[in-house]
Amino acid sequence: MQMQYSDDLIQSYIDLIKQKEDSVKKKRALARLITLIENGGPEIAQKIIPQIYNLTGHAKIIGITGAPGSGKSTLTSQIADHYLEQGLKVSVIAVDPTSPFSGGALLGDRIRMKKNFTNPRFFIRSMANRGQLGGLAMATKDVIHVLDAYHSDIIIIETVGVGQSEIDIFKSAHTTLVITPPGLGDEIQAIKAGLMEITDIFVVNKMDRDGADKRVAELQTMLDFAENIEIKNDQTQAKVVRCDGWRPPVIKTNGVTGENVPLLLENIKKHQEFLNQTGFIKKRLQFRYKHYIVEILKYFLVKNVEEIVFTNEKINEFIEKILSHEQGADPYSISGAIMEIFRDRYFS
Amino acid sequence: MQMQYSDDLIQSYIDLIKQKEDSVKKKRALARLITLIENGGPEIAQKIIPQIYNLTGHAKIIGITGAPGSGKSTLTSQIADHYLEQGLKVSVIAVDPTSPFSGGALLGDRIRMKKNFTNPRFFIRSMANRGQLGGLAMATKDVIHVLDAYHSDIIIIETVGVGQSEIDIFKSAHTTLVITPPGLGDEIQAIKAGLMEITDIFVVNKMDRDGADKRVAELQTMLDFAENIEIKNDQTQAKVVRCDGWRPPVIKTNGVTGENVPLLLENIKKHQEFLNQTGFIKKRLQFRYKHYIVEILKYFLVKNVEEIVFTNEKINEFIEKILSHEQGADPYSISGAIMEIFRDRYFS
Numbered sequence: 001m002q003m004q005y006s007d008d009l010i011q012s013y014i015d016l017i018k019q020k021e022d023s024v025k026k027k028r029a030l031a032r033l034i035t036l037i038e039n040g041g042p043e044i045a046q047k048i049i050p051q052i053y054n055l056t057g058h059a060k061i062i063g064i065t066g067a068p069g070s071g072k073s074t075l076t077s078q079i080a081d082h083y084l085e086q087g088l089k090v091s092v093i094a095v096d097p098t099s100p101f102s103g104g105a106l107l108g109d110r111i112r113m114k115k116n117f118t119n120p121r122f123f124i125r126s127m128a129n130r131g132q133l134g135g136l137a138m139a140t141k142d143v144i145h146v147l148d149a150y151h152s153d154i155i156i157i158e159t160v161g162v163g164q165s166e167i168d169i170f171k172s173a174h175t176t177l178v179i180t181p182p183g184l185g186d187e188i189q190a191i192k193a194g195l196m197e198i199t200d201i202f203v204v205n206k207m208d209r210d211g212a213d214k215r216v217a218e219l220q221t222m223l224d225f226a227e228n229i230e231i232k233n234d235q236t237q238a239k240v241v242r243c244d245g246w247r248p249p250v251i252k253t254n255g256v257t258g259e260n261v262p263l264l265l266e267n268i269k270k271h272q273e274f275l276n277q278t279g280f281i282k283k284r285l286q287f288r289y290k291h292y293i294v295e296i297l298k299y300f301l302v303k304n305v306e307e308i309v310f311t312n313e314k315i316n317e318f319i320e321k322i323l324s325h326e327q328g329a330d331p332y333s334i335s336g337a338i339m340e341i342f343r344d345r346y347f348s
Numbered sequence: 349m350q351m352q353y354s355d356d357l358i359q360s361y362i363d364l365i366k367q368k369e370d371s372v373k374k375k376r377a378l379a380r381l382i383t384l385i386e387n388g389g390p391e392i393a394q395k396i397i398p399q400i401y402n403l404t405g406h407a408k409i410i411g412i413t414g415a416p417g418s419g420k421s422t423l424t425s426q427i428a429d430h431y432l433e434q435g436l437k438v439s440v441i442a443v444d445p446t447s448p449f450s451g452g453a454l455l456g457d458r459i460r461m462k463k464n465f466t467n468p469r470f471f472i473r474s475m476a477n478r479g480q481l482g483g484l485a486m487a488t489k490d491v492i493h494v495l496d497a498y499h500s501d502i503i504i505i506e507t508v509g510v511g512q513s514e515i516d517i518f519k520s521a522h523t524t525l526v527i528t529p530p531g532l533g534d535e536i537q538a539i540k541a542g543l544m545e546i547t548d549i550f551v552v553n554k555m556d557r558d559g560a561d562k563r564v565a566e567l568q569t570m571l572d573f574a575e576n577i578e579i580k581n582d583q584t585q586a587k588v589v590r591c592d593g594w595r596p597p598v599i600k601t602n603g604v605t606g607e608n609v610p611l612l613l614e615n616i617k618k619h620q621e622f623l624n625q626t627g628f629i630k631k632r633l634q635f636r637y638k639h640y641i642v643e644i645l646k647y648f649l650v651k652n653v654e655e656i657v658f659t660n661e662k663i664n665e666f667i668e669k670i671l672s673h674e675q676g677a678d679p680y681s682i683s684g685a686i687m688e689i690f691r692d693r694y695f696s
Contacts, residue, residue, distance in 0.1 A: 053678030330401030
């Protein structure tokens with residue numbers, strides 16, 4: 001992938017997004033910084049994040065997930081509207097880890113958000129899985145910080161499905177909504193499998209449909225059950241901090257008419273108050289940044305390892321040994337020896 | 349995942365598979381070693397591979413891939429039969445990276461290979477994506493070495509599809525067959541996208557069907573085209589060594605009747621002679637082991653990084669700094685400081 005950028009150019013974009021005053025130029029600079037991070041990964045992000053980090057920590061980050069057909073996009077749009085009406089600045093990232101298609105705001109976004117598309121306090125951006133350097137979850141974390149420095153009050157991360165990459169993405173959210181409309185049969189199973197741990201609020205969208213109350217009842221039963229089991233808090237297993245004392249409320253909404261969206265926002269507010277009052281907010285942030293750091297370290301270590309193995313001349317001697325198939329020349333033993341080169345090159 | 353094993357037990361399995369004489373007991377020990385690698389990842393593999401590595405390097409590894417419905421399994425069965433009839437010892441690993449279901453020989457395997465299932469020179473095993481430590485491609489590499497030490501003459505790795513994990517798996521093969529039967533519309537596109545680089549022989553299976561000759565012609569046209577473009581040999585991009593001078597033959601087969609399977613085997617033999625005569629075999633093996641080493645180093649480095657970030661007490665001070673959102677306390681800058689702890693702990 002060819003990257004067209006210079007440090008000066010990056011600097012000019014950073015200067016622009018730091019400005020208090022919103023403008024089309026500022027929005028464009030934001031879009032370009034995001035594209036740079038999407039294409040250049042942690043290599044580029046490390047030129048950007050340190051310069052803007054002191055401007056971050058303000059935005060409230062809301063994660064929204066749900067299967068295709070759950071009305072997730074329409075509901076996101078409604079939520080964004082409400083925050084905009086409150087005079088807040090709202091940014092939306094629509095992440096689709098299953099799509100190989102890329103960035104920029106997609107046509108679909110423009111259409112569904114057309115009411116607000118020209119609102120200077122509103123920004124929307126799609127991100128998809130294009131084999132990003134460092135991964136999509138990592139790029140999303142970086143982008144969230146850029147949006148935070150851009151003075152967003154609310155950052156909504158909307159994503160499809162229940163995979164590991166979504167769960168990774170939601171580690172960055174303050175409050176995560178999981179949408180499970182009536183009639184999507186297997187949904188409940190899917191929630192059990194992984195989303196339970198990241199859900200702060202359940203949303204039964206399309207509440208006008210048959211089965212909405214049944215779905216609410218199912219979720220409540222599941223929550224009763226969940227309260228009585230112990231979730232192992234094994235941090236290396238990358239689980240999200242569990243907030244004891246917070247039982248995810250189940251809110252029925254209608255994303256099309258906007259019914260109950262204010263109720264949903266009230267619950268989001270309650271959840272954030274809960275996080276602040278109990279101090280769980282800090283645990284979540286600690287957890288978030290530990291994972292962020294692990295990903296950064298991983299990225300650069302792996303990059304260095306690849307550089308050594310694929311470019312260091314000495315490696316060929318080691319490979320020669322391996323090809324002899326002699327005792328002691330197996331890839332595991334030889335890797336130990338290469339680790340020494342690694343140490344000499346990067347740690348001495 | 350609970351692992352039931354002791355070093356003594358591993359040792360007894362290793363001793364068994366080293367025996368020259370084939371037996372049910374030896375086969376069972378092999379199956380258990382594979383299960384241990386599947387469940388325990390590189391942690392366990394590093395106890396096994398160094399002990400058997402001097403017995404490896406003999407087996408010829410054949411990769412077979414094709415979309416579901418391509419008749420891949422039936423053809424694999426035919427190929428295995430032919431090698432068994434030649435008095436060779438044949439092992440098959442059926443890898444399905446898209447399936448979350450697991451290991452052991454699946455019922456399907458038993459059925460389709462029932463003719464040979466009790467043959468002491470035949471072994472078959474399924475591997476699926478169960479979130480293996482170190483990844484499925486890595487586990488497959490380890491397992492190939494165990495099968496090699498088990499004195500397999502031929503190891504067939506059969507896998508579905510065209511994803512990156514399949515491409516990683518085929519880096520281990522001497523000869524890779526790509527099956528594209530007539531009538532699977534988008535197949536050609538998929539091949540263009542990634543498999544081209546790993547294909548040594550194209551197989552148009554189900555040759556009795558309409559469109560077989562058309563498919564052969566399409567592939568030949570594609571190969572004409574490919575000969576005239578330059579593939580960048582960027583090793584860090586994890587491409588497979590390109591063998592100039594070898595144009596993948598296109599072989600029509602009928603996996604059900606076995607028609608042309610001997611012709612296919614002849615071509616496999618030709619390909620392996622080509623690799624040996626030109627010296628490309630050595631380049632492929634160098635490439636294979638470089639990737640193997642990168643994966644081993646990655647696995648252990650990442651494991652150590654996670655250990656530091658999630659268990660080292662000092663980390664909390666760094667996280668505290670990050671949460672201050674001060675200049676210089678961003679995750680990228682702090683990661684640099686943590687790298688120092690990493691150095692002190694593992695490299696001094």
